[in-house]
Amino acid sequence: MAKEFKRSYKFAFYTSLFVTLFMVTLLIIYQFAYLKIFNWQPIIIFGLGCYVFSFLIIQLRIEHFIYKRVKAVYDKVSLLESSSLEEKQITTDMATLTKEIEKFAKGKKLEIESLKVRENYRKEFMGNVSHELKTPLFTVQGYILTLLDGAANDKKIRDKYLERASKGVDRLIYIVRDLDMITKLETGDLHLYKEKFNIIELVEGLFDMLEMKASKKNISLTFDMDYEQEIIVFADKERIQQVVTNLIVNSIKYGKNGGTTEVSIENLIKNKIIVRITDNGEGIEQKNIPRLFERFYRVDKSGSRKEGGSGLGLSIVKHILEAHKEKIYVESDFGVGSEFSFTLEKVKKTA
Structure with a gap:
């Protein structure tokens, strides 16, 4: 039975019992000493009334007391804003209170660790x-x-x-x-201007623009197949052009002489396509992939610096696609090649 009571209820239960026993004893003494009578009925009624009254008063005062003290603790240690403690009776179970404080302490610990990582x-x-x-x-x-x-x-x-x-x-x-x-x-200061455009035509234009750069390493820029029909997407054309440009330039930069950069476009789901840029260059070691989109992170510190660039290309790609609420993926085998792919919203064809 004791397990069913919270600690404050247990305290109020026993305290009220002691008070009631004391008051009933005084009533019995009073009956014998002054009234010279003994009647159980008024004693039982008085005892029950005294117990209920004492229990309620003691419990309410305990809750009020602990509420004020706990609120003061929360205010001082800043574990919880004062406003989060509502003006109502709260649990006075210290085990529950301890768990609650531990929960917020863990939250603060995670926040501190996050701040350290950011620092x-x-x-x-x-x-x-x-x-x-x-x-x-x-x-x-x-x-x-x-x-x-x-x-x-x-x-x-x-x-x-x-x-x-x-x-x-x-x-x-x-x-x-x-x-x-x-x-x-x-x-969020850079606004996207979404429009409908043909992604095939955009990639073809980039092939023409980057042909001279690719020819210096004898790298072929090609599609995986002949796309006879248009593939219309809805996005910021200028930003997506920058995404594809950065990915193709990277494939050229890290590609091998006489290699290939291939672009393929596939249907993913009803309203999505996936654009893949694949090369057979030097590839990326698995340990470097998680940090690939960090600012200024370079896989090859010396080689990439010789090729120039700001070291921000992939970071910009990631941010542009996230602004479109799209995803970018990386698959790479070191020494074999890499594939960067990203999703775009496809425009449904109208009859």
Whole structure:
């Protein structure tokens, strides 16, 4: 029976019992000493009334007392906002209270751990930004200082150094522009302008634009098959063009000489298609895949830097697709090749 009572009820039960026994004893003594009579009926009625009254008063006062103390504890340790404790009778079971405090303590612990992870990410990010900006800045500074020291008098050296300094400035602009885009995507300041367009035509245009870049490594840009019919999607055309461009450029960058970059488009479900960009390049080790879409994360620290780029391409791809509420997937076998795929909303054909 005791298990059915919460601890405060048990306390009120026994306290009320003691008070009732004491008061009944006084009544019996009073009957014998002063009235010279003994009548059980008034004693039983008095005892029951005294017990019920005592139990209710003691229980209510305990609840009120503990409510005030618990509320004060919550306020001081900031485990729970004061407003979350409603102005009503609450449980005074200390075991329940302990569980509740432990639950919020665990929540705060997880929050602290999350903040630590974010802090480490922020430090790593700031270090990466500093490093990425420092390299082209120092390059530009070095060429300009050399020109100021007298090299400008030699036309050949002057033209060569100015051209290299210009490339350094272009890289700086590229990094800052990509950072600005990611910031806008994350904060929601970059609005999408969705429209209907033919994804096949978009990819064909990118093949033409990137043909010269691919030819330097003798890489073929091709579809997996001849698409005779249009595939109309509903998305921000400019942003999706950027997504496909970044993925094809990456496949060229990490592709092998004489390799292939293949684009395929398949129906996924009724209103979705999946676009796949597959290459037979160097591939990605499994340990690198989870961090692939982080800002400035590079699989090959030296090789990718030689190829240029801001190190933000895949991060931008991920953010653009997330803004479209779409998904991106990666499959890769190291030494064999990689496949990046993403979903898009397909426009239903009208009769």
